[in-house]
Amino acid sequence: xxxxxxxTPTWRAWLLDDAPAxxxxxxxxxxxxxxxxxxxxxxxxxxxxxxxxxxxxAAVGPALAPHGPxxxxxxxxLLPPGSPGYLLGTDELGRDILSRVLYGARITLTIVVLxxxxxAPLGLLVGTVAGYAGGIVDTVLMRLTxxxxxxxxxxxxxxxxxxxxxxxxNAVIAIAITSWPPYARIARAETLTxxxxxxxxAARLQGASPWRIVFGQVIPLCTSSVIVxxxxxxxxxxxxxxxxxxxxxxxxPPSPEWGAMVSSGRKFLLDQWWVATVPGFAIFVVSLGFNLxxxxxxxxxxxxxxx
Amino acid sequence: xxxxxxxxxxxxxxxxxxxxxxxxxxxxxxFEVGDGEVFGLVGESGSGKSTVxxxxxxxxxxxxxxxDILGEAQGRRRSKAFHRHVQMVFQDPYSSLxxxxxxxxxxxxxxxxxxxxxAAERIEKAxxxxxxxxxxxFRFPHQLSGGQRQRVAIARAIILEPRILLLDEPTSAxxxxxxxxxxxxxxxxxxERGLTMMLVSHNLAxxxxxxxxxxxxxRGEIVERLEVERLRRGExxxxxxxxxxxxxxxxxxxxxxxxxx
Amino acid sequence: xxxxxxxxxxxxxxxxxxxxxVRAVRGVSLDIGRGERVGIVGESGSGKSMTxxxxLRxxxxxxxxxxxxxxxxxxxxxxLPEPAMRHLRGRRIAMVLQDPKYSLNPVMTVGKQLIEAFRxxxxxxSAKAARTKALDALTAVRIRxxxxxxxxxxxxxxxxxxxxxxIAMMVALGPDLLIADEPTSAxxxxxxxxxxxxxxxxxxxQGMGLMFISHDLDLVASFCDRIAVMYxxxxxxxxxxxxxxxxxxxYTRGLLAAIPEIDRPRGDLPVLExxxxxxxxSS
Numbered sequence: 001x002x003x004x005x006x007x008t009p010t011w012r013a014w015l016l017d018d019a020p021a022x023x024x025x026x027x028x029x030x031x032x033x034x035x036x037x038x039x040x041x042x043x044x045x046x047x048x049x050x051x052x053x054x055x056x057x058a059a060v061g062p063a064l065a066p067h068g069p070x071x072x073x074x075x076x077x078l079l080p081p082g083s084p085g086y087l088l089g090t091d092e093l094g095r096d097i098l099s100r101v102l103y104g105a106r107i108t109l110t111i112v113v114l115x116x117x118x119x120a121p122l123g124l125l126v127g128t129v130a131g132y133a134g135g136i137v138d139t140v141l142m143r144l145t146x147x148x149x150x151x152x153x154x155x156x157x158x159x160x161x162x163x164x165x166x167x168x169x170n171a172v173i174a175i176a177i178t179s180w181p182p183y184a185r186i187a188r189a190e191t192l193t194x195x196x197x198x199x200x201x202a203a204r205l206q207g208a209s210p211w212r213i214v215f216g217q218v219i220p221l222c223t224s225s226v227i228v229x230x231x232x233x234x235x236x237x238x239x240x241x242x243x244x245x246x247x248x249x250x251x252x253p254p255s256p257e258w259g260a261m262v263s264s265g266r267k268f269l270l271d272q273w274w275v276a277t278v279p280g281f282a283i284f285v286v287s288l289g290f291n292l293x294x295x296x297x298x299x300x301x302x303x304x305x306x307x
Numbered sequence: 308x309x310x311x312x313x314x315x316x317x318x319x320x321x322x323x324x325x326x327x328x329x330x331x332x333x334x335x336x337x338f339e340v341g342d343g344e345v346f347g348l349v350g351e352s353g354s355g356k357s358t359v360x361x362x363x364x365x366x367x368x369x370x371x372x373x374x375d376i377l378g379e380a381q382g383r384r385r386s387k388a389f390h391r392h393v394q395m396v397f398q399d400p401y402s403s404l405x406x407x408x409x410x411x412x413x414x415x416x417x418x419x420x421x422x423x424x425x426a427a428e429r430i431e432k433a434x435x436x437x438x439x440x441x442x443x444x445f446r447f448p449h450q451l452s453g454g455q456r457q458r459v460a461i462a463r464a465i466i467l468e469p470r471i472l473l474l475d476e477p478t479s480a481x482x483x484x485x486x487x488x489x490x491x492x493x494x495x496x497x498x499e500r501g502l503t504m505m506l507v508s509h510n511l512a513x514x515x516x517x518x519x520x521x522x523x524x525x526r527g528e529i530v531e532r533l534e535v536e537r538l539r540r541g542e543x544x545x546x547x548x549x550x551x552x553x554x555x556x557x558x559x560x561x562x563x564x565x566x567x568x
Numbered sequence: 569x570x571x572x573x574x575x576x577x578x579x580x581x582x583x584x585x586x587x588x589x590v591r592a593v594r595g596v597s598l599d600i601g602r603g604e605r606v607g608i609v610g611e612s613g614s615g616k617s618m619t620x621x622x623x624l625r626x627x628x629x630x631x632x633x634x635x636x637x638x639x640x641x642x643x644x645x646x647x648l649p650e651p652a653m654r655h656l657r658g659r660r661i662a663m664v665l666q667d668p669k670y671s672l673n674p675v676m677t678v679g680k681q682l683i684e685a686f687r688x689x690x691x692x693x694s695a696k697a698a699r700t701k702a703l704d705a706l707t708a709v710r711i712r713x714x715x716x717x718x719x720x721x722x723x724x725x726x727x728x729x730x731x732x733x734x735i736a737m738m739v740a741l742g743p744d745l746l747i748a749d750e751p752t753s754a755x756x757x758x759x760x761x762x763x764x765x766x767x768x769x770x771x772x773x774q775g776m777g778l779m780f781i782s783h784d785l786d787l788v789a790s791f792c793d794r795i796a797v798m799y800x801x802x803x804x805x806x807x808x809x810x811x812x813x814x815x816x817x818x819y820t821r822g823l824l825a826a827i828p829e830i831d832r833p834r835g836d837l838p839v840l841e842x843x844x845x846x847x848x849x850s851s
Contacts, residue, residue: 018450019442026409026445198403201366202463206417207390216416220407351756352727453612482611482783487826487837494836509756516828516837539831554757555830557790563765566758567710 034300044296050289058109061102069103069256071095078272089274091265093254097278100256104279107257108286111172111241112234118176120230123183128218130184131191132210142188149181154243161249168257171250175240179233183226190222224301231294235287242283258283311378312339313471313503314346314363319372321355321362332358334527335372345497345504347514347521347535349551354524356507360473363505364395377470391421394464398476400456404448410434410459411444417467433462438492454485458492465496472496474506478513490516511555515539523548572599573777574623574745577637581618581801584630592618592631594801600745603775607788607809610798611823616781619798620747623779624661625653641744659689662738666750668730672722678733679718682706682740689741701740709736709766728759732766739770745777746770753782764791785812785823797823800847819846 015032017025038044057064066085073094081089081097088098130141148156157174164170194200195218203213242259244250246266251257253264258279265276321333333355340346350356361367363374365385374381377392397403404413414430423429431441437458448456457477464472477493478486494517497504508514514521515535523531523545531545543549553562581593593615600606610616618627625645627633638645640661645653657663665671673681682702687693693701706714709732722730731751739746748767752760768791771778782788788795789812797805797820805817815821822840 018446020409020445023409023411023445026411026447030447198397198399199405202395202397202403202460203416204366205364205390205393205395206463206467207385207387207420208416212420217405221405351758483785483823484611484826484840487828488839490828491836491839512828512830515830541831550758552830554761557786558764558768559761559790560765560768563761563768566762567765 038296038300041296043292047289047292047296050285051293054105054109054286057102057105061105065099065102067096067099069100070254081274088278091275101279101282104256104258108238112237114172115175115237116230119180120226123180124187124226127184127187128191128214128222131188132195132214132218145181145184153178166249166252168251171241171244175237186225186229187222190225191218194218194221228294228298228301231290231297234290238283238287313342313377314340315375317373321358321370332527336529338522340503343501343503345518347518348507349511349514349521350524351509355527356524357475360475360507391467392469393471394469395473396460396464396477399480400453400460403460404456409445409447414463414466433466437462453481457489471503476508511551572601573641574600575637575639579622579635581622581627581631581633592801596803598796600777600779602777605771605778605792607792607795608781609785609788609795614798615801616798617749620749620781624657624663659741660743661745662743664734664738664748664751666753668734671734674722678720682737685737685740705736705740727755731763747779749781804846
């Protein structure tokens, strides 16, 4: 969480000013207070560190990697971790596992970000509109949501990938289509409690249109719980993506996607455990990181904290 | 009463539907409010006094009867001009301000809806009008006390320069010393702007302090209409109004015994 | 002079928060006698509720309470071990809160809760005797159709009825001291009257001491024997209830003046100017 502080040494005072002089200062101040609150939770901070690590690795990983992700050295196949030049060993084609994991971070991050930016707004919009409009609109939208919820997530993703063909993009689409309904549910439930508040009545009395109320008043209040839920679901998304990769329906070889790597390492699991374990551990760390981050965010973004 | 009334209500019945039951929360209520007058609506919880306000503003749509506001008969839907002229202040200053909006944003919203220019200037003026310093402009509601929040809610209501201000228990969530400040503010705004006000309250003393005339509601009906002057002299006719008058002064064993019988 | 029922000297409650120490109660000293109704009046944040909770030692961390003396019927409450304190709560000192919703169990009928209270107090009590006692307790708070209320769930009761049930439950074991924290603030005036009359009777009939915490000066003045006015954690003024109109402290006078009155001519209400010196520690 980096903040644009003014070039004075008293940026902390500026952020904690009780009487901000501009909307930007008010907003930054609120973020900073949230950060102060967040900082007190060591688990959440470690979760944030893990998520940041994923981003950093995705950004500079290729530069750090000692080898290319597809660089095969057939005479040094299946070397154990610690072998000279191959810190985490090599796989069955003699590719450096460390390099592949570093490259794979970019794919994982892409999947996570793409799913999040499709799913969160879609769920939020469907849920808030259904909740605020009520009546027939609510019924139609929520029954639609129920239909999507009724399918087992992985099976529906499988069917979609089978229909559209395997690949990262289709895996993203499949995951997105199967994961928006819970967000719609959350957003609707929150909207139902918000729509009865006096500040919504006040907005209606000012002559605000329903769309204006949904976008200006309802969505900002539902966003925080959706952000928390997305963060908590990130690990699930990563796991489904990895699962699709593992089943051969997501990223295709030789792509260094972590799930696909685990899948190909499966064959050597008993004798060359590191081939599957290293990418598996990467999945574990990133999933855990997002889970811890999500728990921390939930504490901070809870509207009762006013944060 | 001078000229045509600003608010005229005839045979207003407001209903709520709960499953298959239709409940009449307000039954055949009549009253008129003249220009620049403060009209009080007094009653206990469930008397329907707040429901009358919600029907008046269009927040509650299930009603029948006649509603004339500013000379226009009102239907289910209200025009944009209606909202510009009729504004409301709610009871709970903690729930009537959006928790994630700054005071600036809260006050800018009505201006944006009605396309009124010079927002920054008007917002600062509205803050000063309700006795808040300009430094409050970019704070969030949770950084304000209850009284300050209620001032913001009043600023939001008057920023559109309405002619009618509807007040739903505007001080009952506040401490008495803060209540005095808010009542003084409302009196001053009324004087300065010639506002017509409707004040809904369970507190007879507040209505007597602010109002010119009042109606006492009980179980969805108006049981008595009288001038505040007569209330002051204790000249209420209806026994229920008399009970409220005694109760307003504090604990009274005799009244308690009659009520317990 | 006989020993008062409750005697408090220099009671303090501090809350240690991240931004510093919040001193909610700052040196309150107060006595309550048997059969006496003492009103604690103050605005929100004056520490009046905290004082009530402190007497029952219901201050949770990060709150810390200290007192030079906190004696109930000769028992030093500060030195009492927690199990003994628990035994005292409900049996000898009871508390009624503003909203009965939070104090009654929503998934248990009123009757069951009353019976449970009686049988916890006296495990030897038979089921039938407990039931009779429970119905009597409901009748004592002037509930006419006690049988119906007995079978009802708390959610089905109106505000006034809920508060009566609450009082019935709290006074069921015949406490010596009742702490009532804004017991009628959520109620309509006519219902408030009835609840007050019930409390009035209980004080008279059982010689119970009553600590009546409220923000409503007029109500306290008309209902209690003695009044303590609190501001910023202090008792700034203590007087007989009928002498409230001649109160001395500028805070009390300011509060009284700020109340609109039906028979007083209109005009701007005098606004209370707060003097920071009132909040300063006196001891």
